[in-house]
Amino acid sequence: MNARVPSAALNAPQALEQVSQAWDRDIVHRLEDYIRIPAKSPMFDADWASGGYLETVVRNTAQWIEAQKVPGLTLEVVRLEGRTPVLFFEVAASGSTSNQTVLMYGHLDKQPEFSGWRNDLGPWTPKYEDGKLYGRGGADDGYAAYAAIAALQALKSQNVAHPRVVGLIETCEESGSYDLLPYIDILKPRLGDVGLVVCLDSGAGNYDQLWLTNSLRGMASGVLKVEILTEGIHSGDASGLVPSSFRIMRQVLDRLEDSKTGRLLPQSFHCEVPGERLQQAQATAAILGDELFKRFPWAHYDCGGATTFALPTTTDPLEALLKRTWQPTLSVTGADGFPELKNAGNVLRPYTAFKLSLRLPPLVEAATAVQELKALLEDNAPYQAKVTFEGMSSATGWNAPDTAPWFEAALNEASQAHFGAPCGHIGQGGTIPLMNMLSKGFPKAQMMVCGVLGPKSNAHGPNEFLHVPYAKKLTAAVAQVISRFP
Numbered sequence: 001m002n003a004r005v006p007s008a009a010l011n012a013p014q015a016l017e018q019v020s021q022a023w024d025r026d027i028v029h030r031l032e033d034y035i036r037i038p039a040k041s042p043m044f045d046a047d048w049a050s051g052g053y054l055e056t057v058v059r060n061t062a063q064w065i066e067a068q069k070v071p072g073l074t075l076e077v078v079r080l081e082g083r084t085p086v087l088f089f090e091v092a093a094s095g096s097t098s099n100q101t102v103l104m105y106g107h108l109d110k111q112p113e114f115s116g117w118r119n120d121l122g123p124w125t126p127k128y129e130d131g132k133l134y135g136r137g138g139a140d141d142g143y144a145a146y147a148a149i150a151a152l153q154a155l156k157s158q159n160v161a162h163p164r165v166v167g168l169i170e171t172c173e174e175s176g177s178y179d180l181l182p183y184i185d186i187l188k189p190r191l192g193d194v195g196l197v198v199c200l201d202s203g204a205g206n207y208d209q210l211w212l213t214n215s216l217r218g219m220a221s222g223v224l225k226v227e228i229l230t231e232g233i234h235s236g237d238a239s240g241l242v243p244s245s246f247r248i249m250r251q252v253l254d255r256l257e258d259s260k261t262g263r264l265l266p267q268s269f270h271c272e273v274p275g276e277r278l279q280q281a282q283a284t285a286a287i288l289g290d291e292l293f294k295r296f297p298w299a300h301y302d303c304g305g306a307t308t309f310a311l312p313t314t315t316d317p318l319e320a321l322l323k324r325t326w327q328p329t330l331s332v333t334g335a336d337g338f339p340e341l342k343n344a345g346n347v348l349r350p351y352t353a354f355k356l357s358l359r360l361p362p363l364v365e366a367a368t369a370v371q372e373l374k375a376l377l378e379d380n381a382p383y384q385a386k387v388t389f390e391g392m393s394s395a396t397g398w399n400a401p402d403t404a405p406w407f408e409a410a411l412n413e414a415s416q417a418h419f420g421a422p423c424g425h426i427g428q429g430g431t432i433p434l435m436n437m438l439s440k441g442f443p444k445a446q447m448m449v450c451g452v453l454g455p456k457s458n459a460h461g462p463n464e465f466l467h468v469p470y471a472k473k474l475t476a477a478v479a480q481v482i483s484r485f486p
Helices: 012-035 053-067 138-157 180-191 245-254 275-288 317-323 366-378 405-419 433-441 468-483
Strands: 073-078 086-091 101-107 127-129 132-134 164-170 194-200 211-216 218-227 300-303 306-309 329-336 351-360 386-395 424-428 446-450 465-467
Touching: 012 053, 012 132, 012 138, 012 405, 012 468, 053 073, 053 086, 053 138, 073 180, 086 180, 101 138, 132 138, 138 164, 138 194, 138 465, 138 468, 164 180, 180 433, 194 433, 194 468, 211 275, 218 245, 218 329, 218 366, 245 351, 275 317, 275 424, 351 366, 366 386, 405 446, 405 468, 433 446, 446 468, 465 468
Parallel strands: 101 164, 101 194, 194 446, 211 424
Antiparallel strands: 073 086, 086 164, 127 132, 132 465, 211 446, 218 351, 218 386, 300 306, 329 351
């Protein structure tokens, strides 16, 4: 019997039907099991190796992939001594004359619990409600490996030609992917000539169309500590003479940030927005409008019978988009040196420590920014206090390469087929360290950076959810784009 010749095009409705059945029959349940496992990234779990949670989610995912029996697929869990494991799979080309490779990326490590979950929800307690799967990590982005395999199965079932495909699923992304580069070094010969990267770890402007991420901010995090005493002292005895470590902290941070506007003061932390990105931002602002800021859970209170809501830094859609994607921003994400309110006596505390998260524009080099940040914060401390900044992780941002005509056409075709609307382009304020690495290693590759983190999905925070209807369509769209690889 002669082997079948792969068909020329993917039947989009059939592909969506198949991946939807896979999600409903199996993938949602697998993700519920995944959510139950507190597989926190090593930055948030120093005992990750002995705890075994990362190993468990990798093993479970690998076993599921092998059980799908994708024709031509081989899989390996790669381990380096002292580093978090990586899952690597490979699918041989079928009916394609291309010598290039499609690389599919995701991660299985998670952010910590955080507080404020709804009473009937929890970070490790999955709940599927109204098409949303709640729980930590499902959307960011435990679904990625499952969606990648479902997309490949859609191609295989229709006998559609596709190039060689490899998958790289790491477990250190939420810690800055510091373990990943050594794996990239040893796997690079097996990656091949990467012509397309499919990264399923990003966001969506809405749930009504396919969204391509065109930029990512960089990030630098660390702990800023101000010490003025060696032990706490009665505030009635010392205050007024001993300066407050918190007041010194405020002065030090004033060197970095204008507290009235939030603008970061060092000019080197800023960059010019490229013209193409500005044009795309204008188009996206027109699509999303005031939903860019209305989607957040603003604090509110009753004032004279009317409800008053807290306000964003701007209500202009274009400015809002640029502020969260191309402007540097400081956030304090943790604090130490403070007792709980119920235990706070009249004591002048010996030190104040803040965990700082600095989001950097896509074109600013993170390592240089960290060096400048350390000098800015530590030098010439007020009252000769001991001020230290210890960097924890950093990653340079990413600006997408020029879009090839075939890729642009494939994205719009897939978005129209599965959403009934053209593909949107949006910058994201988060960081995916791998993207900058891959752009340097494969400068000619097209980058399909996308994901399910749409409005109110709230990755890293309370009530994180995966929008399952969107995930189904995204999975089918990925299959369609791969089928159009030249």
